Amino acid sequence: MPVLKVNNLTKTFGGISAVTDVSLDIEAGEIIGIIGPNGAGKTTFFNLLTGLYSPNSGDIIYNLDSKITTHDLKPHKITHYGISRTFQNIRLFQNMSVMDNVLIGFHSELKYGVFCALFRLPSYFKSENEIYKKTDRLLDRLNLLDKKYELAKNLPYGDQRKLEIARALAANPKILLLDEPAAGMNPRETRELMNLIKWIKDEFRLTVILIEHDMSLVMNICERIFVFDYGNLIASGTPEEVQQNKKVVKAYLGEEVE
Amino acid sequence: MKRLSRKQIMIIIGLLAFYAVTNFMINKNIIDSYLQLNMIVIGINIILAVSLNLITGFTGQFSLGHAAFMSIGAYTSAILTANFGQPFILSIVLSGAAAAIAGILIGVPTLRLKGDYLAIATLGFGEIVRILALNIDYIGGAIGFNDIPQYTNWTWTFILTAATIVLIYNFINSYHGRACAAIREDEIAAEIMGVNATYYKVLAFAMGAFFAGIAGALYANYFYFIKPDSFGFMKSIDILVIVVFGGMKSIAGSIVGAIVLTIISSFLQGIPELRMIIYSLILFGIMIYRPTGLIGDDKFIIGKKKRRSI
Ligand SMILES: Nc1ncnc2c1ncn2[C@@H]1O[C@H](COP(=O)(O)OP(=O)(O)OP(=O)(O)O)[C@@H](O)[C@H]1O
Ligand SMILES: [Mg+2]
Numbered sequence: 092m093p094v095l096k097v098n099n100l101t102k103t104f105g106g107i108s109a110v111t112d113v114s115l116d117i118e119a120g121e122i123i124g125i126i127g128p129n130g131a132g133k134t135t136f137f138n139l140l141t142g143l144y145s146p147n148s149g150d151i152i153y154n155l156d157s158k159i160t161t162h163d164l165k166p167h168k169i170t171h172y173g174i175s176r177t178f179q180n181i182r183l184f185q186n187m188s189v190m191d192n193v194l195i196g197f198h199s200e201l202k203y204g205v206f207c208a209l210f211r212l213p214s215y216f217k218s219e220n221e222i223y224k225k226t227d228r229l230l231d232r233l234n235l236l237d238k239k240y241e242l243a244k245n246l247p248y249g250d251q252r253k254l255e256i257a258r259a260l261a262a263n264p265k266i267l268l269l270d271e272p273a274a275g276m277n278p279r280e281t282r283e284l285m286n287l288i289k290w291i292k293d294e295f296r297l298t299v300i301l302i303e304h305d306m307s308l309v310m311n312i313c314e315r316i317f318v319f320d321y322g323n324l325i326a327s328g329t330p331e332e333v334q335q336n337k338k339v340v341k342a343y344l345g346e347e348v349e
Numbered sequence: 350m351k352r353l354s355r356k357q358i359m360i361i362i363g364l365l366a367f368y369a370v371t372n373f374m375i376n377k378n379i380i381d382s383y384l385q386l387n388m389i390v391i392g393i394n395i396i397l398a399v400s401l402n403l404i405t406g407f408t409g410q411f412s413l414g415h416a417a418f419m420s421i422g423a424y425t426s427a428i429l430t431a432n433f434g435q436p437f438i439l440s441i442v443l444s445g446a447a448a449a450i451a452g453i454l455i456g457v458p459t460l461r462l463k464g465d466y467l468a469i470a471t472l473g474f475g476e477i478v479r480i481l482a483l484n485i486d487y488i489g490g491a492i493g494f495n496d497i498p499q500y501t502n503w504t505w506t507f508i509l510t511a512a513t514i515v516l517i518y519n520f521i522n523s524y525h526g527r528a529c530a531a532i533r534e535d536e537i538a539a540e541i542m543g544v545n546a547t548y549y550k551v552l553a554f555a556m557g558a559f560f561a562g563i564a565g566a567l568y569a570n571y572f573y574f575i576k577p578d579s580f581g582f583m584k585s586i587d588i589l590v591i592v593v594f595g596g597m598k599s600i601a602g603s604i605v606g607a608i609v610l611t612i613i614s615s616f617l618q619g620i621p622e623l624r625m626i627i628y629s630l631i632l633f634g635i636m637i638y639r640p641t642g643l644i645g646d647d648k649f650i651i652g653k654k655k656r657r658s659i
Contacts, residue, residue, distance in 0.1 A: 141541060170543035182541075184534035194524070195531045199543035201524040205552070208523030209516045215523065222524070262543060 092154050094119040094266060094298050095140075100149035102135055109135040111322040112149070119265075122292055123300045124313030126333075128342060131319035133302045134179055137268050140300075141176050142166045155265055170199045175264035177255040179271045179302070185244040189235055189254055192243050193226045196261025226261070232294075233257045233287070249280040253287070260295060267291075269301040273308050281305055285312055310334070318342065368507050375503055385503060389571055391611045392506035393564045396513045398591040398603035400560035403517050405589070406597035407526065408553040409533025411464060414455070414471035415561055415588045417478035418448040420580030422562025423569035424488050427497045430570060437500035441509070441566045448562025449555045451478075456554035460547065475585055482577035493576030494569070501571035509567060513560050518600055520556065529553050530598075590628060594635055596642025605643055 093116035102110040110132045117123055125133050138144045140151060142164030153159040155173045169175070175196075184192050201222060203214045230236040233253055238246060243254060252272055259267060272288070273281045285308050292299050303309045309316060310330040318326040318333060320342040326333055333339055353361075371388070374380040380388070401415045422444035429440035459470040483491050520526050528549050531539035536546050569575045587610075595606025613631075617624040635642065 143537070143541075166537070166540040167543055167545045169541065176541060178538070182535050182538035184531050184538065186534060187530060191527060191530070195527050195539070195542050195544070198524060198528060198531075203523075205520070205523075205525055208525050209519050211519055219523070258542065 093117055094154055095300075096150075096152040096154070097140075098150040098152070100136075100139060100151065101147045102132075102139055102144055103147055108322045110139065110146075113319075113322075113324045114149075115317060115324060115327065117298060117300065119298050120292075120296070121298055121315060122288070122313050123298075124309040124316040124330075125300065125302045125319060126304070126306075126309055126316060127319030130321075132322040133319050134270055135322075136319070137176060137270055137300075137302065140164075140268060141169050141174065153266070170262035170264065173263070173265035174268070175259040175262045175266070176268035177252070177259050177270055177272060179274065181251050181255055183243040183251060183255055183258070186242060188240050188242060189230065189246070190226055190239045192254055192258050193229055193261050194222060196258040197222045197225065199262060229257055229261055233260075248275050249277075249284075252276065252284070256287070256291070260291060264295075264297065266298045266300065267295075269299065269303075271302050271304065273303055273305045281308055284308070288312055364511060368504075371507075372503060387611065387615050388503060389501065389506045389567070390615070391608050392510040393567050393571075394588070394591060394607035394611050395510050395604050396560050396564040396567070397588045398595065398607045399513055399517050399600055400557040400564070401588050402592045402595075402597065402600065402603045403521070403529075403560075404553050404557040406592060406599070406603075407521055407533065408529040408550060410460060410550055410554065411468045412471045412554070412557075413468050413582070413585050413589065414473075414475035414478075415557070416580040416582070416584035417475040418452060418558040418561035419565035419568065419584070420478055420482060420575075420577070421448045421451050421558075422565025423575050423580065424482065424494065424565075425562070426566035427494045427569045427575060428488065430500060431494070431497045437505070437566075437570060440570075441505075441563055444566035445559040445562040448565065449559035452555040452558030453551055456551040460550040460554060472582065472585075475580075475582055479577045479581050482580075489576070491577065493574055495574050497569050497573050497575065499570060499573055501567045506567055509563055513563070514600060514604065517556075517560070521600070525549070525552070590632060592642075594631065594643060596644040599642060599644040602642050602644030609643075 095117040097113060097115050100110055100113045101108065113136065125136065127133055135144065139146050143166055146161065151161045151164065153172060153174065159172050163172070184195065201218055203212075203218050206212070207215045227236065230239055233256070235250065235254060235257060238250065243251065246254060256269070256272065269288070273284055276284060288299060288301070289312055291297060301313070313330060315327065316330055316333045317324055318336070318339050325338045325342060326336040328336070371380065375385055397415060397419060401412065404410050404412050425444040425447040426440045429435040429443060430437060455471070455474045459467060459474070462470055482488060488494050521529075528539065528544040531542065531544055532546050532549055540546050591606040591610050592603055594610060595602030595604070613627065614624055617627060
């Protein structure tokens with residue numbers, strides 16, 4: 092059973108159709124790449140998958156602990172279901188520390204009530220101590236522990252992207268959506284990121300779906316690739332298949348090929 | 350994180366000592382009634398500023414209607430104590446509750462608004478409450494509500510001020526408080542990380558209103574007399590000024606701000622025009638030289654450089 096099934100998904104903004112009749116299946120444990128020229132609808136697709144937009148038509152079905160369908164997808168519920176994401180234009184909590192950013196990633200795991208918090212009942216200490224330990228462990232594994240107390244906005248760009256991944260991982264997802272994780276990174280950082288993604292996929296037993304313009308990264312780590320162009324899913328397959336696909340070459344080069 | 354850090358124990362001992370000394374001095378008349386009045390006003394202003402800071406500083410929801418919650422608390426307590434002879438403790442709790450319910454009622458529809466729009470909506474709410482109070486004869490209308498029993502004393506003020514600070518501090522340093530801060534920083538990212546933004550905005554609003562209502566009860570039962578115009582737009586601005594002056598996102602800032610500005614305005618009591626000018630100058634100065642407020646941000650709270658065990 093595919094972990095994510097999308098049927099005839101369509102989203103329009105006014106006159107333009109950002110995502111048109113897209114259908115696809117994604118199996119658990121895959122690393123999936125989504126590529127396509129600027130404005131192809133990739134981010135819109137992610138926003139649909141995470142409930143930030145609701146589709147004009149079509150269905151999204153996740154087979155996670157339970158079956159999640161389109162109308163269940165409220166943004167604040169997706170981490171409860173096991174879906175977590177990052178953003179193309181980094182959306183960290185800028186004026187909060189690295190640690191606090193990750194702490195918020197654990198939000199859906201924490202359960203003690205407001206009353207417990209106000210009066211610091213035992214469950215407050217128990218839960219908070221646990222979460223602080225987990226935060227340290229996660230930061231350590233992503234090599235961010237020494238920057239724990241720095242404000243997110245003061246981190247170098249590459250670390251900000253990494254912190255966003257750390258925050259997403261804190262929510263303990265089964266599916267991780269990464270929107271252009273390598274954007275703005277230099278080749279060395281991109282290589283490190285590639286290893287990081289492969290590593291977290293195994294370590295956290297994830298299904299990873301990533302949007303990326305950096306072809307070296309996509310071709311290297313993705314098992315399957317979906318290609319978007321003007322809102323349409325124009326091709327899919329292994330990196331080799333996609334590279335040979337005439338429609339894909341045309342979409343990227345913008346001209347007829349013999 | 351331990352139950353109580355050494356620093357917290359020191360603070361508790363310090364507060365108890367402070368209370369013992371001030372109370373002794375009041376009993377021995379070393380602190381005269383004028384000074385005591387100022388101490389009580391400072392306490393009330395601390396409660397107002399810290400509770401507004403929860404809404405505006407920590408959760409990032411710009412509110413210009415805080416005095417209206419105070420007003421609801423003040424009238425509730427006046428009615429309960431003067432007309433129904435209820436004990437003060439009960440009337441304090443119910444004043445807070447009445448204000449909190451008003452906070453939820455106004456918060457649910459308006460908190461989806463952002464920035465300026467929310468400010469205007471809360472401003473409108475404040476005016477509605479004031480005009481309602483002006484037109485309800487049962488509570489004295491424009492003439493005001495007279496003969497409220499004077500239950501508020503230094504002990505009540507001290508306990509409730511300390512309780513407000515501790516409870517809001519605890520809230521902010523819990524995952525609920527972190528969720529509020531995340532909403533302030535980036536609402537979409539907060540939601541994606543599992544924070545129900547609507548719930549937390551309304552919660553922060555209701556909690557802030559609750560404490561403002563308590564401040565209102567202290568006020569009503571100290572001054573015998575309240576009138577709708579005491580809780581108008583200017584009062585809301587006064588509270589906001591304390592928060593901005595002391596520093597958004599800083600509880601310590603709100604405390605220091607309330608103390609400093611209450612003292613300044615008590616010196617300028619006789620010349621209200623001058624008071625507004627001096628207030629404006631102070632704000633100019635703060636904005637130019639210390640845009641983050643007197644205590645900067647985060648001195649007390651999440652995001653601080655070194656987190657002690659709480
Ligand atoms: N909220 C919105 N309102 C109106 N139009 C939108 C909105 N979001 C996206 N669009 C439009 O939908 C189309 C697809 O945009 P989208 O951001 O999904 O592209 P993308 O594939 O992520 O591109 P890029 O590679 O540049 O990130 C674009 O034409 C964009 O202008
Ligand atoms: Mg995009």
